[in-house]
Each structure stands twice: as C-alpha cells, then as structure tokens.
Amino acid sequence: MVVATPNKTHVAVLSSPGLGHIIPLLELAKRLVIYHDSHVSFLNITTTESSAAQDHLLRSPSLPNGLDIVDLPRVDVATVCSPDIPIAHKIGVIVEESLQSLKSLLIDLGKPKALVIDLFCTQAFEICSQLDIPTYLFFTTSTAFFAFCLYLPTLDHEVEGELVDLPEPIEVPGCTPVRPEDLADPVRHRKTDDYQLFVLLSSRFPLAAGIFLNSWDDLEPVALKAIRENTFYKQIHAPPVYPVGPLVKQDEPLSSKDAEYLAWLDKQPSESVLFVSFGSGGTLSTEQLRELAWGLELSQQRFTWVVRPPCDTASGTFFNVGSELNDPKTYLPEGFLERTNALGLVIPSWAPQTTVLRHPSTGGFLSHCGWNSSLESITHGVPMITWPLYAEQRTNATFLTEEVKLAIRPEVERGKTVVRREEIERVVRVLMEGEEGKAIRCRVKELKDSALKSLDYGGSSYESLSCVAKQWRLN
Structure with a gap:
C-alpha cells in the first residue's frame, strides 16, 4: 500500500x-x-x-x-x-x-x-x-x-x-x-x-x-x-x-550504445543531420522501407535512422517496442550500410529521441507525426518532414504542414500507397538545404521559445x- x-x-x-x-x-x-x-x-x-x-x-x-x-x-x-x-x-x-x-x-x-x-x-x-x-x-x-x-x-x-x-x-x-x-x-x-x-x-x-x-x-x-x-x-x-x-x-537514461550514437552526432556540423524515426510503434512495409533507404542515399544528406524490420501493420511494435530482434543487414538494400557509412548512422529499434532532437547537429526530423514526437520536435526547434502512419497522425500532419507551417509533406502518386525514392530525395533536400526549409526552421524556433515560456x-x-x-x- x-x-x-x-x-x-x-x-x-x-x-x-x-x-x-x-x-x-x-x-x-x-x-x-x-x-x-x-x-x-x-x-x-x-x-x-x-x-x-x-x-x-x-x-x-x-x-x-x-x-x-x-x-x-x-x-x-x-x-x-x-x-x-x-x-x-x-x-x-x-x-x-x-x-x-x-x-x-x-x-x-x-x-x-x-x-x-x-x-x-x-x-x-x-x-x-x-x-x-x-x-x-x-x-x-x-x-x-x-x-x-x-x-x-x-x-x-x-x-x-x-x-x-x-x-x-x-x-x-x-x-x-x-x-x-x-x-x-x-x-x-x-x-x-x-x-x-x-x-x-x-x-x-x-x-x-x-x-x-x-x-x-x-x-x-x-x-x-x-x-x-x-x-x-x-x-x-x-x-x-x-x-x-x-x-x-525531459530526460532519459542513456546506454553505452546511446553514447556511441551521440559521439557520432558530436562529429557532425550544426543542424546538418536528418533524424528519421517513426515513434514507439511505427513500422514500414518491405517496399516502403527500401524506397526510404534509397531516397536517403540519393539525397546525400547526413541522417540518423532508427530502423525496424518490415511489417505489414503500420503500428507493428506499439506494444513491444525495444524488445524485437533486429538485424538491419537482413532487410535494408544490399550494400546500403556500406555506401552510406560516411553520411549516415543506422540504429536498430530504439534511440533516445529527446536527446537526439536536442543535439546541435540535428537539423530535421522525418516523423510519423505522433503528438508526442511533434511536440518534442517543436520544443527543440527542429523542423519536420511528415510521414503519418496510423491513429490520428494524418490529422496532425495536415495541422503541422498547412496550419502552423512547421513541416513539409511528401506527395504520393495518385492510386499509390508508397512514397517513391525520388520524392523522398526531394523533400529531404528541401528541408535540409532549401529556402522553404530555412523559413520553416525560423518558424519552429519561434514556437520553441513560446513553448518554454508557457511552462x-x-x-x-x-x-x-x-x-x-x-x-x-x-x-
């Protein structure tokens, strides 16, 4: 008691x-x-x-x-x-x-x-x-x-x-x-x-x-x-x-593996890294996972990607995140890890998201648009690429892109369900080095200050x- x-x-x-x-x-x-x-x-x-x-x-x-x-x-x-x-x-x-x-x-x-x-x-x-x-x-x-x-x-x-x-x-x-x-x-x-x-x-x-x-x-x-x-x-x-x-x-305990990820971030230029993560439960299909990998590689932008095995259910790890077996070599495109070794860091299953988002090297967030992740991105002044998967995430994505204009949303070809690698390459470049990305970055930093004052x-x-x-x- x-x-x-x-x-x-x-x-x-x-x-x-x-x-x-x-x-x-x-x-x-x-x-x-x-x-x-x-x-x-x-x-x-x-x-x-x-x-x-x-x-x-x-x-x-x-x-x-x-x-x-x-x-x-x-x-x-x-x-x-x-x-x-x-x-x-x-x-x-x-x-x-x-x-x-x-x-x-x-x-x-x-x-x-x-x-x-x-x-x-x-x-x-x-x-x-x-x-x-x-x-x-x-x-x-x-x-x-x-x-x-x-x-x-x-x-x-x-x-x-x-x-x-x-x-x-x-x-x-x-x-x-x-x-x-x-x-x-x-x-x-x-x-x-x-x-x-x-x-x-x-x-x-x-x-x-x-x-x-x-x-x-x-x-x-x-x-x-x-x-x-x-x-x-x-x-x-x-x-x-x-x-x-x-x-x-606000804080999260870090493992020795987490320390290795942060050490990699420490070596990158300010606001140069795109953080890719689909929250605690998000998963992608085999085809979409491969297209995302190719899109990141084609963009030639630095990235940190939290990867999980492909799954036909978009919320595949909602109840057991961090507990699944995961070897990225078994499902990412052949040679991807070797070809992107100089630019990217692939993290199996789980990363300390709050710590990554507040890191000075993080300059963008490709997110599933769960409300927690959206707020974390705003409170750390990080602009977003929206990638809604399930629940109310489509509603959140529209709010972020059209109402408060803190994000960019990839387009899907009519009649298709998969975002193609060329579109992924485009939105990543726009956010990380384009004029639209710079404008979004300014707006999100204004809201970051507002968020801190409110608390x-x-x-x-x-x-x-x-x-x-x-x-x-x-x-």
Missing part, C-alpha cells in the same frame, strides 16, 4: 498502455510532484506483451521522490484479445480487463483527492463517482482532435454513410475543417469495433471534472477558443479545459496546472 506524503495532495494518474500515452501522463505526474506540492501514485497497466522501453522509463532511478509507480494486475493479452484485433480496440479491451481492480486499488490508496486518466480509461468515471473522487481527463493528442472527438457523437447521429466518403470537409464547430482523407483511423469506417469504441469514449468526455490538454495557447489558439467560447461545446456541457503542455520527455513559472501552461492543483488542495 502506498502512503501519501504528509501535507501533500495525493493524486492518482492512470495511463493506458503504449509509450505515446505513458510518456505525457508521466511528465504530468512529475510536474505535479516537483512544482505543485503533490504526491502522485502512477497506476501502470501491465500486460504479458512486454516493452523494454516502457519498463526502462517507469523504473528509472531519476523519478522524483513522491512519485510512486503502482502496477495493476497483469493482463494476459493472448487470453483477452485475438491476434488481428485493431490497435484502438485492443487497447480498449486491455484497459477494461485491467480496471476491474481499480476500485479496490483506489480504496487501498486511501482514496486520492483526484484521478487523472487518459482517453481510453473512461470506465473510471463510473468507478470514481461511486467513491466520490473527481476524475480529470488528460487528452494525449492535439486540442483540434479533442474538439473533433467532442463533436463525434453528434456527427455520428446526424450523418449517414461512412465519414471517410463525405464529399466535403467536416465542419467541426469553431475549428479548421477536417478533410475526410485526414480522419483518424478509428473513425474512418463505422462498422468497425474501433469506431464504436471511439464514439463511446467521446460521449463520456463531458463526464470529466476538467480536461488537461497537451498543448499551449500559442500553438492551437483556434481550437482552444472554440472549445471555450463556441455555443456547441456549451450546449454539450464540455468540461473546462486546461492547456498544460507541451509535456514531453516557466508564470507561463500560461504553468498557471493552468497550478489552478487545478490549488483546487485539489482546497478540497
């Missing part, structure tokens, strides 16, 4: 599986402990599908005193999920199985002053209502996508047919319209379990006592203003929103979190 620190507000934080969810909620927990006089119990959903990277993060000796990791009973994934279940539905099933023990655990913890959950853990609203514990939602992706989710139950009721087949962009109240081709994977096809799950989750969001958003005022002013002022969100009784971002990983004492995100922490103390 965890015993809360005397004179500290005891808060519990609950994340669904996957680094994309765990990282921002863990950073929230750290900030509550370090800056807002709280004791936090971080409730960790554990499964039989181990992730070395996740274990490394949650067992780090650098976690602050007053932050306790509390494991929920392990879920046997093979027992509760079929092998071909879509990723969102799989997360939902795992969470539902794991949260059967939540009520007794919260009682054992002495009923914390509040529980903070992510979007897949909305079953906790009913459980916490029975215990009279206020429950807050931490939305792990963009404010714009949160606004879409609030609108989704209404959209589901009013529109017939598939959303992805609509002839015009979807007019989300007060926000930038969403093109059907940019819709998140779980809401593209209404007959799927993923779609039904997302409508259900979204319909529960108004039950929250408040919503934490991993964003800040300068990054998403349009969507934030809409949720605060538009009559639609008032009619559905949307909870108060608290932008507390950008909450990204500093007196900044908008600092004060937003402080406001809620004070409410907890008073209650």
